[in-house]
Amino acid sequence: MGNVLDVLQERGFVEQVSDPEGLRQALAKPVTFYIGYDPSASSFHCGNLLTIMAAAHMQRHGHRPILLVGGGTGMIGDPSGRSEMRQLLDEERIAQNVAALRAQLARFIDMDRALLLNNADWLLELRYIPFLRDIGRHFSVNRMLAAEAYRARMETGLSFIEFNYQLLQAYDYLYLHRQYGCTLQMGGNDQWGNILAGVDLIRRIEGAEVYALTFPLLTTASGAKMGKSASGAVWLDAEQYSPFDFYQYWINTHDDDVERFLRIYTFLPMDEIKELGRLRGADIRQAKARLAYEVTSLVHSPAAADQARDASLALFADGDVSDAVPSTTLDARELAEGIPVLTLFERVGLCGSRSEARRLIQQGGAYVNDERIESVDAVLSSEDVVTGELLLRAGKKRYHRITIE
RNA sequence: GGGCAGGUACCCAAGCGGCCAAAGGGGACUGACUGUAAAUCAGUUGGCUACGCCUUCGGAGGUUCGAAUCCUUCCCUGCCCA
Numbered sequence: 277m278g279n280v281l282d283v284l285q286e287r288g289f290v291e292q293v294s295d296p297e298g299l300r301q302a303l304a305k306p307v308t309f310y311i312g313y314d315p316s317a318s319s320f321h322c323g324n325l326l327t328i329m330a331a332a333h334m335q336r337h338g339h340r341p342i343l344l345v346g347g348g349t350g351m352i353g354d355p356s357g358r359s360e361m362r363q364l365l366d367e368e369r370i371a372q373n374v375a376a377l378r379a380q381l382a383r384f385i386d387m388d389r390a391l392l393l394n395n396a397d398w399l400l401e402l403r404y405i406p407f408l409r410d411i412g413r414h415f416s417v418n419r420m421l422a423a424e425a426y427r428a429r430m431e432t433g434l435s436f437i438e439f440n441y442q443l444l445q446a447y448d449y450l451y452l453h454r455q456y457g458c459t460l461q462m463g464g465n466d467q468w469g470n471i472l473a474g475v476d477l478i479r480r481i482e483g484a485e486v487y488a489l490t491f492p493l494l495t496t497a498s499g500a501k502m503g504k505s506a507s508g509a510v511w512l513d514a515e516q517y518s519p520f521d522f523y524q525y526w527i528n529t530h531d532d533d534v535e536r537f538l539r540i541y542t543f544l545p546m547d548e549i550k551e552l553g554r555l556r557g558a559d560i561r562q563a564k565a566r567l568a569y570e571v572t573s574l575v576h577s578p579a580a581a582d583q584a585r586d587a588s589l590a591l592f593a594d595g596d597v598s599d600a601v602p603s604t605t606l607d608a609r610e611l612a613e614g615i616p617v618l619t620l621f622e623r624v625g626l627c628g629s630r631s632e633a634r635r636l637i638q639q640g641g642a643y644v645n646d647e648r649i650e651s652v653d654a655v656l657s658s659e660d661v662v663t664g665e666l667l668l669r670a671g672k673k674r675y676h677r678i679t680i681e
Numbered sequence: 682g683g684g685c686a687g688g689u690a691c692c693c694a695a696g697c698g699g700c701c702a703a704a705g706g707g708g709a710c711u712g713a714c715u716g717u718a719a720a721u722c723a724g725u726u727g728g729c730u731a732c733g734c735c736u737u738c739g740g741a742g743g744u745u746c747g748a749a750u751c752c753u754u755c756c757c758u759g760c761c762c763a
Contacts, residue, residue: 524717531718558716592717631728632710639711639725671710673717 279303280337284489286546287539289330291465294475294488302459302487309334309460310342310452312349312445312467315394318376319513322525325575326491326540330462332384341390342452343381345374348399349444370396380512383575391456395448402447411447414480415473423469442470449474453486465490494540512575519576520600523584524673526568534563542570591675603677606666608658611680617644617654624678626670636670643669 281300284290293299311327313320320328331341347370378392420442449471452458461471471488478486510525511517529537535553538544544552544566552563565585573581580600587600604624606615618633621642627633634652636642642649644660645667660666666678 527717529718531716534718558718560718561716564716564718588717629728631731632726634731635725636711641711671712 280334280339283333283337284330287333288536289326289333289491289540291490291492292468292488293490294472295485298485299460299487299489303337303339306338306340307460308340308342308452308456308458309462310344310449310458311462312344312346312395312448313377315345315347315370315373315377318373319511319516320377320380321509321511323494323509325512325571326494327462327464328381328384329540330491331390332543335385335390341385342456342458343385343390343392344448344452345370345377345392345394347374347394347396349395349441349448370394376513393452395444395451398451399444399447407443407447410481411443411450411477414477415443415446442473445470446474446477449486450477450481453478453482453484459484459486460489461486462489462491465493514576514580518600518602519572519580520584520587520602522575523568523572523581523588526571527564527588528673529564529567531560534560534567538563538567538570542567542574544570601667601675601677603679605679605681608680611656611661612658614655614657617642617649617656618652620656620666620678621668621670624668624676626668626674626676641671643667 279300281290281293281296281303309331311331313324313327331343335341374392374394378387381387381390381392420439445467449458449461461474463471468488468490471490475486475488478484509517510522512522526537526541535549538549538552539546542549552566555563568588569581569585572584576584583600591601606620617637618630621627621633621636622630627636633642637649637652637654640648644656645662646669656666661680664680666680668676668678670676
């Protein structure tokens with residue numbers, strides 16, 4: 277088994293590394309590393325997926341992950357517009373979120389050989405004076421101000437809280453180093469400065485050499501932030517983002533992103549990825565299908581991936597409906613009385629408002645059972661039901677199934 | 682605490698008494714073209730019981746026939762001073 281660093285580099289996980297040679301040598305033996313996560317949501321999204329994959333690669337090479345949720349730092353994350361009450365509530369919710377996040381992580385990481393920690397456990401009890409005396413004195417304001425990240429913020433204003441964020445994150449690293457022998461912190465490239473601050477702090481206080489590695493901040497070829505779709509973030513949670521839509525998200529990957537994403541978001545061997553990457557023209561769809569299948573399979577399950585794949589093929593190749601398409605049930609009596617298309621599109625969430633549904637119809641983007649709705653006033657009744665269902669479609673790709681009962 | 686500049690729709694940003702549901706750009710959506718891609722072109726982009734009505738221009742009052750535009754006050758942001 278080679279060095280993980282090579283694997284990470286080959287697959288495109290590495291943006292910057294402090295002391296590459298030192299880290300390479302350190303990784304020859306099992307190390308403990310950590311990655312921080314924001315616990316303000318109850319699910320990870322595609323943006324986090326990259327870091328989870330990286331952690332999984334690390335663990336597969338014998339290293340021990342610490343997944344750190346920022347329950348403490350999260351409470352000061354965004355100081356503007358938050359009341360005291362709000363923050364207290366958050367503390368309770370964080371606990372629930374952490375449980376949900378743990379379940380998602382377990383799909384990628386053997387949680388028996390990993391640690392899931394919350395920095396609130398040690399940050400909340402910090403005392404100000406000792407902290408200033410022991411930690412604060414190692415930080416140079418001059419140096420912090422010189423950092424690019426802060427210089428940019430100097431234009432728009434930088435609150436004292438934000439300024440302290442770096443100290444707390446550095447302290448996290450120090451804490452984990454002391455308690456668990458953590459010698460590597462990984463994170464998004466925007467965290468580079470904060471991570472290095474931790475590296476410095478540990479060197480000063482402990483005299484130990486620890487490492488930093490950052491991931492590239494992925495954007496799609498069209499410039500959008502990774503993991504964002506029209507309907508918001510692409511969540512890993514099936515409740516918040518159905519496996520079918522999830523699969524579709526990946527199928528719709530930009531041509532130029534396919535190989536890059538295969539490297540990062542799947543465990544497929546590099547040979548196979550390179551082969552898929554050589555596909556050109558319409559054949560690239562095969563690579564996209566593979567990508568979508570693999571990622572869906574990892575995040576949800578092989579069964580869900582099968583279903584999503586079949587549903588996708590059926591809809592876009594044969595025009596058949598499948599169980600995996602998001603669906604809603606409708607009372608047969610209500611349908612018998614007649615229900616306006618407008619209402620239905622709005623109700624199932626295909627449109628955000630009735631006006632939006634009206635526009636959709638006027639622009640010719642509304643379909644029921646693959647027939648274009650021509651009139652804004654169209655009303656559906658029992659006669660429109662085919663094999664117990666109605667199939668709604670908004671535009672080319674957004675489907676919703678209505679089952680009648 | 683003082684002075685100055687600001688807070689406009691998803692984001693950026695015009696408007697500075699009526700012609701403003703509010704220019705322009707970005708984004709997004711729909712249509713055409715296509716490979717469920719990109720690029721390109723066209724249209725749309727507050728809500729509704731819809732050729733009309735209602736709610737929006739930081740909050741609350743006020744002036745006026747009429748305000749996003751003027752006045753008062755409060756909140757918030759940035760810069761400068763303390």
